[in-house]
Amino acid sequence: MARASSTRSKIGYTIAAWAVALTLFFPILYTIITSLKTEQEAISGFSLIPSFTWSSFEAVQTQNDYWKPFTNSVILAVGSTILALIVAIPAAWAMAFSPTKHTKNILMWMLSTKMMPAVAVLVPIYLIFLRTGLMDTRIGLTVMLMLINLPIVVWMLYTYFREIPGEILEAARMDGAGLRDEILYVLTPMAIPGIASTMLLNVILAWNEAFWTIQLTTTNAAPLSAFIASFSSPQGLFWAKLSAASVMAIAPILIMGWFSQKQLVRGLTFGAVK
């Protein structure tokens, strides 16, 4: 009896899990389906069977230059992530291993900046960008993306660093390692899984960021998010082309996420302490 009911509940959970997963994935799936339709099919109502035409992709490729925003996206996502790590690793190290009584407050304050709607600071940031000549430049946008994701990067690294036993860092100090050696040779290699997942998440966040990339760019520094937005033109919507552009924009990040799954889960600290 018990076994039968546990099998039944297992089946129930499996169905529920698939239902949730498919619901979450459906918008992406439908985007992919729509991108394979003709414009005619795309506006003619709900249908899961496309005519498998690549015309929208071809149109997106020929009418608009895909590679320039793609390159911009890569530069912005990777650049802002590297910049964020350079700032966040020492910050998280300090907060995790030499906390003061205000450390928790600082972390909360950092996180609170994410609770404010971005549009609240649009005008000052816009003016700063305009006056410093950073408008529509890759460097300006890289710094901007780094800044908006920094609280999350610091938080994530702080959480990972906290799991590293402090005694190992103390051992390094006793072994003659200075601050730089301690971070470079002991902390960072041990935190690689954590740093890797932080990097991945930050790349995804930066890649998909749409508010600032659309507000602060026109053509030169516009990444793929701005590229997608350019298809929702006032002359009318082109659903199939918009979908094709979206698929081309999310495909790289989707593939990267898929392949790095395993690396992210693996823990390295096993066996360090009892």
Place this chain on the structure above:
Amino acid sequence: MGRITLENVTKRFGDVEVIPPLNLDIDDGEFVVFVGPSGCGKSTLLRLIAGLEDTSGGRILIDGQDATETPPAKRGLAMVFQSYALYPHMSVRKNIAFPMRMASVPQDEQDRRIEAAAKALNLTDYLDRKPGQLSGGQRQRVAIGRAIVREPSAFLFDEPLSNLDAALRVGMRLEISELHNRLKTTMVYVTHDQVEAMTMADKIVVLRAGHIEQVGSPMELYRAPKNLFVAGFIGSPKMNLLSGPAAAEYGAETIGIRPEHIGVSATTGTWQGRVGVSEHLGSDTFFYVEGTGLAETITVRAGGDIDLHHGDTVFLTPDTAQMHRFDAAGDRIAAPI
């Protein structure tokens, strides 16, 4: 050289004074054990010497040089941690090499010292393994190897054996003692286990609430504990401490008599009592006697072949030459009985 001097060293965490002003001299080549119950400040004291904690006052001198403000990396000391604290991403070889790498020791010299340490610690076959693939005892030996190759002026051990099982602990205890005999380097060793303290130390420092209760060789502490705390802490099984009329008879507030210093007879003796639990260890028997007119149960150590059973009446006679007397404040009365 490895002479360590603490001058009025204090440590406060916020408003809590963990170590009140404390003075201690550790001679070059000495094996000093800090012992005391948990929370007595012994680990904090070791970490102050290591430089892993900042002092709140006083000075720490290493070989006569003021090292109070010197960072741990520059004090020339090596530390072995309770949790081993190995670098999990490095092989055993790289773990042992790490301090030499930090000190920019030439590669051939590094190799020579690693081979020597590995040979001394039976780690030669494990040099290319990661710490995660080793047993607890092997990991602790790697931690010791990492300390040896630094050729430090003193070794600091923070309860290094408490994560090991009992049999391994005895083995490692011997290895560390042998290491000390061979290297003749100063060792400061923290433990809560009085057996480790007694067996390994040249000098034991008994701590309670950050205070030094007594400093002396193991036998000095065994023969002449300065107060009730030390009397109760050193020796296994614990010293019997009796108060009331039994103590007044000897002109003391409390008397202490070790289980091995009590004679047993079936017919006559100072105290009469009834045998409770007996523990047979083969070579020895410990039995616990409820004495008539005594508030405390008396532990007696007798030979392995003694024939006494639960409920038997026995007579106990303390060896007065080995008796310890304490006054109302708990301090030793030095005058002989």
